[in-house]
Amino acid sequence: MAQARKVANPLGLAVLAYLTQRPMHPYELGRTLRDNGDARSIKFNHGSLYTVVGQLQRAGYVEEAGTSRSGQRPERTVYAITDAGRREVDGWIRELLAEPQHEYPxxxxxxxxxxxxxxxxxxxxxxxxxxxxxxxxxxxxxxxxxxxxxxxxxxxxxxxxxxxxxxxxxxxxxxxxxxxxxxxxxxxxxxxxxxxxxxxxxxx
Missing domain, CATH: 1.10.287 (Helix Hairpins)
Incomplete structure (x- = not known):
């Protein structure tokens, strides 16, 4: 049975999944999502991505892991997945694969x-x-x-x-x-x- 999640937005699932590969800042996450064609499956924009990252941080699924700078651009906060985040993404994907969800096409x-x-x-x-x-x-x-x-x-x-x-x-x-x-x-x-x-x- 589907459980209530602290962050239910599918964009949060995608962010957690990519952070299992390496820490990233939100701009890099957005570019990675677009480069991999995830915008065809998950609705997001620049603002919603930052919002979801903040929600994941408050839920304890991601944490700040430093900053990075490219050229003259401002420093960007890099986020890493936590152990709780790894458990969340694992359980979430298992649930979505095994249990049909009611949708409203x-x-x-x-x-x-x-x-x-x-x-x-x-x-x-x-x-x-x-x-x-x-x-x-x-x-x-x-x-x-x-x-x-x-x-x-x-x-x-x-x-x-x-x-x-x-x-x-x-x-x-x-x-x-x-x-x-x-x-x-x-x-x-x-x-x-x-x-x-x-x-x-x-x-x-």
Whole structure:
């Protein structure tokens, strides 16, 4: 069962994971996250990174390990992971790998409310989604193939392979959904119309 964490932001997990390699200052952490493509998986910016580092320090997971200076730039505080931080990152990753987390995807929310729109509008919207999903899949496949050709181990591309698997599953679902909406034997058109006629005017 998922436990409450002192720092629950996934960015905190990424920071702890990279600090297991060596102490870094937040600017270097941000550059490392971007260079490794983590911005595709974890939302962050300069301000949120400093905020999370502060939260991790207050939680006892990281500590100041000195300062560094590059050229004429101001000194930057370097942070190192603590023993408590190593235990936290270890347990956190184990939990995320083993236990599915309840999430709130935007597409799932739209599907739960789809009857608000007439089916004649929904079909073209879903078909447009299929086109965009295909473009996303092509871009990710090219990214993976290029990285592999450059010698990047497949181990470090697992998140992209996962994205491809999710895209394939979503494409298959949306294609089936389009077929069901258009299939007169499903009788969705009548049910859809009935729902919209019963709904109050402000909900249509």
């Amino acid at each position: 935007a597409f799932t929310a739209a599907l739960s409310l789809v009857a608000v729109l007439p089916p004649a509008d929904v079909l073209p919207l879903l078909r447009r989604r299929l086109d965009l999903l295909a473009a996303q899949r092509t871009a990710i496949r090219e990214l993976v193939d290029t990285a592999l050709a450059q010698g990047v181990p497949a181990l470090f591309l697992l998140e992209e392979e996962h994205r491809l698997a999710l895209l394939d599953a979503e494409v298959a679902f949306v294609e089936r959904l389009c077929d069901r909406i258009a299939d007169p034997q499903e009788d969705w058109a009548r049910q859809w119309t009935s729902h919209r006629e019963e709904a109050p005017p402000d909900e249509r």
